[in-house]
Amino acid sequence: MPRLTAVPFALFAPYNPVVQLMGDFNDWQPVDMTRQDDGWWVTEVQLPDGEHHYKFHVQSLSPWAVGQWVDVGDPRATRVDSMAGETSVIRVVDGQVRLDDYSWQHDDKPLPADEDLVIYELHIGNFSGAEGEIGTYNGAVEKLDYLTRLGINAVELMPLGEFPGDISWGYNPRFPFAPESIYGSTADLKRLVDECHARGIRVILDMVWNHTDQDCPLAQIDYKYWYHEENPDPAEMQWGSKLDYSHWDEHLNLNPAREFARDCMLHWIDTYHIDGIRFDATYAIKNFDVLQWFREQVKGHAAFKPFILIAEHVPEDPTITQPTGPMDAAWHDSFAHCSQTLARDEAFSLDDLMNVLDPRRQGYSGAVNVINYIASHDHEWPMRILGEDGIFGDQAFRRLQLLYGLLMTAPGIPMLWMGSEFGEYEEKTLEARKLHWELLGNGHNQELFDYVASLIRLRRECNALNTSGTNMEFILEDPERQLLAFKRWDEGGCIAVVVANLADKYLGEVEVTVPADGVWHEWTHNYDCPAEGGVLRDQLAESEIKVYVNTW
Secondary structure (H helix, E strand, O other), X not given: OOOEEEEEEEXXXXXXXXXXXXEHHHOOOOEEOEEOOOOEEEEEEEEEOEEEEEEEEEEOOOHHHOOOEEEEOOOOOOOEEHHHOOEEEEEEEOOEEOOOOOOOOOOOOOOOOHHHOOEEEEOHHHHOOOOOOOOOHHHHHHOHXXXXXXOOOEEEEOOOEEOOOOOOOOOOOOEEEEEOHHHOOHHHHHHHHHHHHHOOOEEEEEEOOOXXXXXXXXXXXXXXXXXXXXXXXXXXXXXXXXXXXXOOXXXXXXXXXXXXXXXXXXXXXXXXXXXXXXXXXXXXXXXXXXXXXHHHHHHHHOOOOOOEEEEOOOOOOHHHEOOOOOEOEEEOHHHHHHHHHHHOOOOOOHHHHHHHHOHHHHOOOOHHHEEEEOOOOOOOOHHHHHHHOOOOHHHHHHHHHHHXXXXXXXXXXXXXXXXXXXXXXXXXXXXXOOOOHHHHHOHHHHHHHHHHHHHHHHHHHOHHHOOOOOOEEEEEEEOOOOEEEEEEEOOOOOEEEEEEEOOOOOOEEEEEEOOOOEEEEEOOOOEEEEXXXXXXXXXXXXXXXXXXXXXO
């Protein structure tokens, strides 16, 4: 006779008249659950060791199905079997409910502070694996040594909440507590995070809290309790069922949507040891009070580890970041747009470029408040943009090096979109598209990778260029020659002078006023350049950027 374990099941559905449980353990015949005063329906089932699939059988209160019976997965399921009708899965081992048997190995490894981050945004499904295959958590682990060679120390994973179907960017979460199963097991995901930590790489998770997939269990159970009955956003910003954070249940004295989102975030911190959250579409959420409440809940819970909260807030609003706003940092979308305008050699304003290079000019309090990037999942790869404009070969790679030179020397936390560091060019699409890793066999592409890696190394080694301070001053502005220079420095005396030829034409000799005479080391070509009478003289080729660091 197999040993049986009393396993509790619960569903929060405070106003639904009837809730029942059904599963493979009772031949999918619904059995009644008991409603508690706190709005939770509960029951207990004696189960043997093994995996068990279940759903809830609920009398719906959603407007289109009032009084009708619906079968739904557990909104808080930590595992979902999408191949078995999106059934929720619970696992019993040795008389205990266990998600998996993974044992964490690297929780003691030191991780970088926010101001030291260089972020790499990636999509698990497209990052690894052969053409025609969906990438996996284990496939991403196999690429971690590559990311270490690149020099990044944080990955930002696009949303992982279980979504319908096999291919998605993840912005339509249906079961936000459960990681997408097409990418592998929960233990595989834990191993990915653990192996990142072993290499000193933080893991930031992109999460969607403006909306859910329209067929999320919450929407089928009691739509108006969780969501806005009428979506208040413009049509172009309606991406699913919009969570209603203003709804207050006066009988139970709680805000259901807030608590559901909070509990999910804490679950990912506790279960998967993530080191930060990127909040999707905070402009659509709009409510800074809600985001501040999330901040207090999450930061308090993750008090003993570095943890960053990042907003995607477009159009930009610096007040969403600290010290006045709820988020630590925000995606610096104007940096990307200005960079791509510069890459295309379109008419651009030098003032606009200076504004994005120095975020204080846009109202941000400090460098750590912006995430600078040239491309992201919301933008085409820069190489594709150049190709669409007929810019190829040497000219294209020169322009990319210019953009990366600015990205890695400007104040702010830099972020790379996967593949852009070696010149990926694939068209952006919601379908599965693999990175062209074979491009690294080409001279130009490998040189671009090496250049970006060396920039990251310079940024990490030269204190004047990291994000810990906002010390920056423009020292040369020449719109006619499209020449720009700025200096950055730290309190210990390290000074970096960055000189950029923004035009794709040979500029010849340039003169730049520097803080002191002496030998300055030009980093991009590895040579010494003397400064006399407070002037440094050198030459700039097409779309060339040079970085001079004092050597005394």
